[in-house]
Amino acid sequence: MLGVSRREFLLGTAGAGAAFLGGGLIARQANAANFTLPITSLDHTLLPETVTRNMMGFGAGGPPPVLRMKQGKPFVVDVINNLKEPTSVHWHGLRLSNAMDGVPYLTQMPIEAGETFRYTITAPDAGTFWYHPHCNTLEQMARGMTGILVVEDQEDPGFDQDIPLNIRDFRLGGDGQFIDFYKPRLAARGGTLGTVSTVNWKTDETHDLPAGSLVRLRLAVTDVTRVGTYDLTGFDTGKGAAQLIALDSNPLPAPQAPENILLAPGQRADIALRVPDTEGQEVLLTLQTAKGPRLLAKFRSVGTSLNRDLKELRPLTPNPVPEADLANAEVLEFVFGWSPGGDAPKPSFCGTLGYTFWSINRVAWEGDSPDPVDPLAVMKQGKSYILRLRNETQNDHPIHLHGLSFRLLRSNKRELPPLVTDTALLQSKETMDVALVADNPGNWAFHCHVIEHQKTGLTGYLRVEA
Structure with a gap:
């Protein structure tokens, strides 16, 4: 304590x-x-x-x-x-x-x-x-x-415009007023989805952009629950078209097509878009759903084409995140699962949902209080670690670590790109290894970013000691 x-x-x-x-x-x-x-x-x-x-x-x-x-x-x-x-x-x-x-x-x-x-x-x-x-x-x-x-960036990549997109749902009834933010039976599963999808607090987000210009789209999923797959469609295929260039603030090793972008709460994606030359042509950002694509935002070309090319952009500079020494890294194991007991969390100045459904290493977070539980692990500053993240549940858990970045290494279910991130989506029954250098001293929160999971036990913290 x-x-x-x-x-x-x-x-x-x-x-x-x-x-x-x-x-x-x-x-x-x-x-x-x-x-x-x-x-x-x-x-x-x-x-x-x-x-x-x-x-x-x-x-x-x-x-x-x-x-x-x-x-x-x-x-x-x-x-x-x-x-x-x-x-x-x-x-x-x-x-x-x-x-x-x-x-x-x-x-x-x-x-x-x-x-x-x-x-x-x-x-x-x-x-x-x-x-x-x-x-x-x-x-x-x-x-x-x-x-x-x-x-x-310290060096301007060369975009004509930079457009942040705050992507999130609200739980509203037909009268436009808030309904219950969660349902306990759903909090104990995948979480309670919103009813109204918005971008920048709009249901009809539209941007008129100079034809042939280069635009950086910054997607940030700030929702409390939704894990979704996003697509950008309608752009021209010439002159570079559109490229996914970064995930979770870190440049990709090589640009990718802006399709089937899987993002969980807390995750981000940067897309370089060359606006079409034809005035009035629309590029669409959509979310995949069981009923088909859900339109989130439109980007419409206007005016005479600036005739730019994505090749004119400077590549993004990798962030100065230290590389772990894998040969000498200590392995720390974390199990994300249901709570071993059903005790109610402690009363908290910062609120509680009143339930305990989840745990990390069989320990449920007791609630925000001046005396939180002990750290899940203590790491030495400057030392390399492999965090073995095991999801023993049927539900997805985007696991976020404060204050540190880590590199994805491997999964028992899928091939992982060598990405640097702060939020890793653990899919059903997935075990994932990630590597980091414990270079930032302090107590760092470590939790699921489905907020109902976070607030019902799936939270802890890691300590980095000098």
Whole structure:
């Protein structure tokens, strides 16, 4: 268990993070944030001619803002909690300082109603990331608190436009109002799907783009449940057409066709699109469903063609993620399965669903509290590890590790590409080996990103000790 001294430390650092620094105009200017991010309740139109009430969002109103920062440059965000409940912000996929990771009690105290917390972030990696709460996680995310974060490459790849696509469902009834965010019997299985699919909080997302231009599409699946397969169709076949160039913020070894892109909650995909030359031609982003493709977004060419070619783009630079020494790596095993007992989780300042269905290594997360369970494993800083991830259930589990990136090695069910990622989709009965270097000290949350699974036991953390 974590001791009192750690709680006192967290209380102290949380207070320091929450405080605005003053001392005169010069001091205030010197300590100004790059971005102020209020968290508010709001009403917003998601379905035509209907206002959905009691949403939660980042920013001044409407869809959460896209945050942009430069690779390797410090970025300061002041988060202002205007809700009537506690919250926090996690920066999904970033390898950042542990104190800035946004996990209540593990890295900071919750941001209480009316408080401000300052996050100072330096991202070593470029790519597409996102941000969301880690307190009262299911309800706050389900009501709208998911936004995209872009870390721009140090060297401009040469796109004409950059379009983030926040892909997520909402659970709405026919009147456009929220219905129950989950059903217990589904939480104990694959999870409870949303009823309305949106991109950037729209059901009819459409972009008019200069014909023949080069556009970077940044897909981020910020949904709480849905594992889906996505396709881009309708583009011309000449001059490079369209290519999948990155997954989970990391460049692919070689571009791929933008089809059958399997993405789970938390995962991202970057597509380089050459907009068609013909004015009015539409490129479609769709989700595969049992009833056929579901249209998510349109990209329509307008004007005279710029006549660009994908070959003009600079290749994305690989992120500086250290390569594990596989010959000397220690193997750590993790079993993702059902809970061995049915005990209710502890009451939590950050909310609980009231059920315990899942576990990691037969230990169910007891709930967010000042004294969480012991770490699932302790790793030595700088040492290489192979994490053996075994899914003993029939359900998919996108397993996300905070603060560290890992490389996919092998699976007992399928051939894996040699991708670097922070979120690995474990399919039914799949065992997967991934490799990492424990290069970032701290306590790092390790959990399923189907939020119902996370909040009903399928959570833990790994400790990296200096």
